[in-house]
Amino acid sequence: MRAMKILLKNMKPYAIFAILGPLFMCIEVSMDLLQPTIMQKIIDTGIANSDNAYIIKLGIIMLLSAVIGLVGGVGSSVFAAKAAANFAADIRSEVFNKTVQFSNRNSDSFGAGKLITILTNDIATIQQATIMTLRVFVRGPLLFVGSIVIVWFTARELFPILLVAIPILIACIYFFSIKSGKLFLNVQKAMDKVNTKLQEMLAGIRVIKAFDHKGYEHQQFKSVNELLMKRNMTAEQLVFTLMPIMMFIVNIAIIAGLWMGGLKVSEGTLQVGVILAFINYLNIMMMGLMSSSNVLMIIARAFSSAGRIVEVHDAQIDIAESKETYASEDIRGEVEFKDVSFSYSQNGEYVLKDISFKAEAGQTIGIIGSTGSGKSTLVKLIPRLYDPDSGEILIDGVNIKNIPLERLRQAIGFVSQKATLFSGTIEYNLGFGKENLTIADMSQAAQTAAASEFIDKLEDKYEHQLMQGTTNLSGGQKQRLSMARAFIREPHILILDDSTSAIDALSETVVQQALKEDYANTTVFIISSKVSSIIDADKILVMEDGRIEACGTHEELLTTSRVYRNIYASQRGGGLMYE
Amino acid sequence: MNKPISQPRPTVMSRARGPFGLKQPTEKPKDGKGTIKRVWRYMEKQKVALIAAVCFAIISTLLGLLGPYMIGVIIDDYIIPKDTAGTLKVLIILASVYLAIAVVTWLQTFMMVRVSLRTIRRLRQDLFDKLQTLSLRFFDKRTHGDLMSRVTNDIDSLNNALSQSVVQIFTTVLMVTGVAIVMFSLNWILALVTMVVIPLMYFITRKLIKYSSNYFIKRQRDLGELNGLIEETISGNEIITLFGKEQKMNQQFSKINERLRHSSMSADTISGFLGPINNFINNFGLAVVIAVGAVLTIQGHASVGIIASFVTYSRQFFRPINQISNLLNMFQSAIAGAERVFEIMDETPELVDKKDAIAVESFKGDIEFSEVYFGYEEDKHVLKDINFQVKSGERIALVGPTGSGKTTIINLLMRFYDVTAGEIKIDGCDIRDYQLSELRRKIGVVLQDTFLFSGTIMENIRYGRLEATDEEVVASAKLASAHQYIKHLPEGYHTLLVSGGYNLSQGQRQLLAIARAILANSDILILDEATSSIDTSTELEIQNGINRLTEGRTSFVIAHRLKTIENADRILVIYQGEIIETGTHQELLKRKGFYYDMYESQFKHYNI
Numbered sequence A: 001m002r003a004m005k006i007l008l009k010n011m012k013p014y015a016i017f018a019i020l021g022p023l024f025m026c027i028e029v030s031m032d033l034l035q036p037t038i039m040q041k042i043i044d045t046g047i048a049n050s051d052n053a054y055i056i057k058l059g060i061i062m063l064l065s066a067v068i069g070l071v072g073g074v075g076s077s078v079f080a081a082k083a084a085a086n087f088a089a090d091i092r093s094e095v096f097n098k099t100v101q102f103s104n105r106n107s108d109s110f111g112a113g114k115l116i117t118i119l120t121n122d123i124a125t126i127q128q129a130t131i132m133t134l135r136v137f138v139r140g141p142l143l144f145v146g147s148i149v150i151v152w153f154t155a156r157e158l159f160p161i162l163l164v165a166i167p168i169l170i171a172c173i174y175f176f177s178i179k180s181g182k183l184f185l186n187v188q189k190a191m192d193k194v195n196t197k198l199q200e201m202l203a204g205i206r207v208i209k210a211f212d213h214k215g216y217e218h219q220q221f222k223s224v225n226e227l228l229m230k231r232n233m234t235a236e237q238l239v240f241t242l243m244p245i246m247m248f249i250v251n252i253a254i255i256a257g258l259w260m261g262g263l264k265v266s267e268g269t270l271q272v273g274v275i276l277a278f279i280n281y282l283n284i285m286m287m288g289l290m291s292s293s294n295v296l297m298i299i300a301r302a303f304s305s306a307g308r309i310v311e312v313h314d315a316q317i318d319i320a321e322s323k324e325t326y327a328s329e330d331i332r333g334e335v336e337f338k339d340v341s342f343s344y345s346q347n348g349e350y351v352l353k354d355i356s357f358k359a360e361a362g363q364t365i366g367i368i369g370s371t372g373s374g375k376s377t378l379v380k381l382i383p384r385l386y387d388p389d390s391g392e393i394l395i396d397g398v399n400i401k402n403i404p405l406e407r408l409r410q411a412i413g414f415v416s417q418k419a420t421l422f423s424g425t426i427e428y429n430l431g432f433g434k435e436n437l438t439i440a441d442m443s444q445a446a447q448t449a450a451a452s453e454f455i456d457k458l459e460d461k462y463e464h465q466l467m468q469g470t471t472n473l474s475g476g477q478k479q480r481l482s483m484a485r486a487f488i489r490e491p492h493i494l495i496l497d498d499s500t501s502a503i504d505a506l507s508e509t510v511v512q513q514a515l516k517e518d519y520a521n522t523t524v525f526i527i528s529s530k531v532s533s534i535i536d537a538d539k540i541l542v543m544e545d546g547r548i549e550a551c552g553t554h555e556e557l558l559t560t561s562r563v564y565r566n567i568y569a570s571q572r573g574g575g576l577m578y579e
Numbered sequence B: 001m002n003k004p005i006s007q008p009r010p011t012v013m014s015r016a017r018g019p020f021g022l023k024q025p026t027e028k029p030k031d032g033k034g035t036i037k038r039v040w041r042y043m044e045k046q047k048v049a050l051i052a053a054v055c056f057a058i059i060s061t062l063l064g065l066l067g068p069y070m071i072g073v074i075i076d077d078y079i080i081p082k083d084t085a086g087t088l089k090v091l092i093i094l095a096s097v098y099l100a101i102a103v104v105t106w107l108q109t110f111m112m113v114r115v116s117l118r119t120i121r122r123l124r125q126d127l128f129d130k131l132q133t134l135s136l137r138f139f140d141k142r143t144h145g146d147l148m149s150r151v152t153n154d155i156d157s158l159n160n161a162l163s164q165s166v167v168q169i170f171t172t173v174l175m176v177t178g179v180a181i182v183m184f185s186l187n188w189i190l191a192l193v194t195m196v197v198i199p200l201m202y203f204i205t206r207k208l209i210k211y212s213s214n215y216f217i218k219r220q221r222d223l224g225e226l227n228g229l230i231e232e233t234i235s236g237n238e239i240i241t242l243f244g245k246e247q248k249m250n251q252q253f254s255k256i257n258e259r260l261r262h263s264s265m266s267a268d269t270i271s272g273f274l275g276p277i278n279n280f281i282n283n284f285g286l287a288v289v290i291a292v293g294a295v296l297t298i299q300g301h302a303s304v305g306i307i308a309s310f311v312t313y314s315r316q317f318f319r320p321i322n323q324i325s326n327l328l329n330m331f332q333s334a335i336a337g338a339e340r341v342f343e344i345m346d347e348t349p350e351l352v353d354k355k356d357a358i359a360v361e362s363f364k365g366d367i368e369f370s371e372v373y374f375g376y377e378e379d380k381h382v383l384k385d386i387n388f389q390v391k392s393g394e395r396i397a398l399v400g401p402t403g404s405g406k407t408t409i410i411n412l413l414m415r416f417y418d419v420t421a422g423e424i425k426i427d428g429c430d431i432r433d434y435q436l437s438e439l440r441r442k443i444g445v446v447l448q449d450t451f452l453f454s455g456t457i458m459e460n461i462r463y464g465r466l467e468a469t470d471e472e473v474v475a476s477a478k479l480a481s482a483h484q485y486i487k488h489l490p491e492g493y494h495t496l497l498v499s500g501g502y503n504l505s506q507g508q509r510q511l512l513a514i515a516r517a518i519l520a521n522s523d524i525l526i527l528d529e530a531t532s533s534i535d536t537s538t539e540l541e542i543q544n545g546i547n548r549l550t551e552g553r554t555s556f557v558i559a560h561r562l563k564t565i566e567n568a569d570r571i572l573v574i575y576q577g578e579i580i581e582t583g584t585h586q587e588l589l590k591r592k593g594f595y596y597d598m599y600e601s602q603f604k605h606y607n608i
Helices: A002-047 A052-100 A104-110 A112-134 A136-154 A156-203 A205-211 A214-267 A272-314 A375-380 A405-410 A426-430 A439-448 A475-487 A505-518 A554-560 A562-578 B013-017 B032-079 B084-133 B136-141 B144-186 B188-235 B237-242 B246-298 B304-345 B406-413 B436-441 B457-462 B470-479 B483-488 B506-520 B536-550 B585-591 B594-603
Strands: A335-342 A352-359 A364-369 A390-395 A412-415 A493-497 A523-527 A539-544 A547-552 B367-374 B383-390 B395-399 B421-426 B443-446 B524-528 B554-558 B570-575 B578-583
Touching: A002 A052, A002 A112, A002 A136, A002 A272, A002 B246, A002 B304, A052 A112, A052 A272, A052 B188, A052 B237, A052 B246, A104 A112, A104 B237, A112 A136, A112 A272, A112 B188, A112 B246, A136 A156, A136 A272, A156 A205, A156 A214, A156 A272, A156 B084, A156 B144, A205 B136, A205 B436, A214 A272, A214 B032, A214 B084, A272 B032, A272 B304, A352 A375, A352 A390, A352 A539, A352 A547, A364 A375, A364 A562, A375 A493, A375 A523, A375 A539, A405 A412, A412 A475, A426 A439, A426 A475, A439 A475, A439 A505, A475 A493, A475 A505, A539 A554, A539 A562, A547 A554, A547 A562, A554 A562, B032 B084, B032 B144, B032 B304, B084 B144, B084 B304, B144 B188, B144 B304, B188 B237, B188 B246, B188 B304, B237 B246, B246 B304, B367 B406, B383 B406, B383 B578, B395 B406, B406 B524, B406 B554, B436 B443, B443 B506, B457 B470, B457 B506, B470 B483, B470 B506, B470 B536, B506 B524, B506 B536, B524 B536, B570 B585, B570 B594, B578 B585, B578 B594, B585 B594
Parallel strands: A364 A523, A364 A539, A412 A493, A493 A523, B395 B554, B395 B570, B443 B524, B524 B554
Antiparallel strands: A335 A352, A335 A390, A539 A547, B367 B383, B367 B421, B570 B578
């Protein structure tokens, strides 16, 4: 409820459409309700008096009312669509603005998949539900109530039938919705089981094949599949029972109408047209009831969507700009970690434990260690993608929390493990690194990243379009572009997070050479699983299990660190390729 | 009397149709006829139920025609002549007709749901089984998402179509024809008047759909573009933060969002017209029927009862026509979905047993690779001219840099893939001559990527040998040094693992995988980097277990830490897809080649 209330604030500018939509729907409904009454008049007055002129007059009125109804319906559609589209577009834009500002921790807590679903499906559901609410959910109840009122005024003799039939109908719908809601929840659970089994089969196909458990898997799937079928059967058969029962109740009401009406006609207290009108209104009532119960389900779904959207709305962005910010002229690039500990979840396992080290401006720092030892996490703290739980990180002696975020990140060139590029031209992507970049800037950076050789071969050079997900470049090409993007900033601190994994040995040497020459004054962090990439570093941090196990130059580590020796030894075979 | 036409089902699955389910451009099947035939073959098994459902559908439609007719008769022949006794008699008959309609309609849907769900169950199971017969090459080519959606979404849409639209399309046609016949037999003039409305309705709907489809395509395009941007932004959020591009992304988003605002407004407006217009045509038709009917009645060519019947008939007539295009769309996209399902069914498994494939009791364990070449893609050999022989009971180690082809050798031995050239023999027979399942069952393997299933730890170890007792499971866990940590879990062996086993550490998972392989008790054992994430002291412990296990059995070990393979009977050094050195540890050291270099660099700093 609270969620809806928050979202509805976005409807304010469009309140006029949201009011006009239902109003126009009222016109359509009242015209619909008028039809049977006019028909009754034609029969009871026109035919009874053999009055051709009267019949034609009323016939034309009926046509006119149909036209007015059409205007009402069309108008309602126009305004409802206006209200819903604007409403949804505003929400979408608000949610997007918020998510773009999310810190990594915020994004992690939602998960990319969920955020995408919220921004696409959930908002679309809200839009659809809004249209339905403004139109059908107005139409259904209006038809229902309107019919009852009209029967009260024009066919009061037959009204007692409604007193019996309507409560039964409503009770039926209520009972079935409650029951089917539960049953379909069970279906969903069974469906989840089937999906899990399926996913496991796909992910574990090698294991299944290795143990040759085809038959076992068949049995396992059979049991969940069977469960799904049974639950589906129960649920669907129940749902499909509702319709015949409702039809039957209405039909019995019609028979009651014919019987009571027949008696009254024979007594001379009722005219035949009234019976016909009554039958018609019964049908309209039924239609109204059914359509509103269907819309109710869409609205229920919209509520859970609204809940998810508001979660984004409520999320607190946790990396905040500090109030006392320091604004030095230039960042030199001295980086120091002091007793830094960090965990991804508040009370979870520490991924980094008491990390302390110092990198002088212009030094090259190599970081090596097994997967999960905390290498990537360590460097992510430098541009404040996350804040440490305890301890502090200093750049040029200033705590990074006191450096304006924009300034801090401006000074850092970060090449992440996964080369994420965006759809657009190469120029557009390199432009992430620097505003208003020139061709010279680009070719310089591309040269350094060993990317010019393949860019120059492209027909459109820097105008080359990348597809979404960059499916039209190889892994190595992507990594080189993502390096060029970072180089182009001319950063004071450069972070290369295992960014050469898909690059051939030759190109890597080119990059390393260029780094040495062009970035002598830049502090460089290189994370790599290959010893060869960090062998020349001024300082190598050997990470194990969230701690710095050892620290020193290659030569020093060979004698002091067992872990390092092991890593080095296991790679010597591969290392031969580079030596 | 109003037949339930297309009543949206409140199932969660039907939601998969997408947010704008109503009038999206429908996908057309490529070979509709062929696919329908194949779906039919699946339904054939339930022919009796199906025929029953169709019969019920016919009966309920015919009875549905009877209702309005009887109302007309009651009004004209009994109520207007004031014959109350007669009225009562006919009303009782009418009541029983209505009761029959309700029962028969219910029976028909009951049957149809049954037929459809059973068909679907078989189809889903067959697809699952089929997927399992396909070789790894097939899975290498496809994403999990694509395969998942075929088993879930595509099959569900077929279910919807089978349980609803098939019978509805059928009854709609029946109903429309029936109503037309009855109307003409009641009063041909009124019938003609009613019919005039049809072309009008058809014409307007067509126009509207054609007109609106432009808007839908536009909205779909904008939506696609926007979703693309959303996806990119969210998955690339880190980069956007790092480079401070939040504002720029917002601007791009706004541009597309504005376009979508307008295109979706137009699309929704136009599609919203369909309801009022149909309503208008209904009302228009009703007005004409009543007015003309009244005039005819005065002239003696019709009666009040006939008007009453026509009012109901015209409703029964128009509604199905309104909905038939929806039904056909639904049916069409279901067939397209079924086509995608059958596409998988038609995949031929790359690896199949020969006709006279050998079933083996047990392997002695002699293995021979002769002139084996292999590539995952054509022309790109990962293995080149691999030759070696292993005598029963030998312990073989494979070493070499990452990507040199060690795991590929294992993949070939397990026959996950077939060699491109050359042959692999076990006990003197080409492995392609053995029954595939027997072959794999005799080889126990701990794979590089340990995959565990959702379920308890007990169940996961037992996966190695399904009929093993609890005691045997615990025993093999002890051998694998897994017992130690399992014991300390709050639920012990009954601890539930999530799919993939990701609530355990990589090392713990490896220990379980080893226990699983130990339990399998196979003739040939393969350990592919099985201990890479396990600390050194535990590794030594397991080593003892493994040594006992591999006693007298042929075994292959791949390891980066050379210490673990020192005691192998023979070491094969693989470099860039070729065997460059073979021999025992001592022999290889003496040779002072590649292995010597590797070993030296790894151990020269230990004082051994």
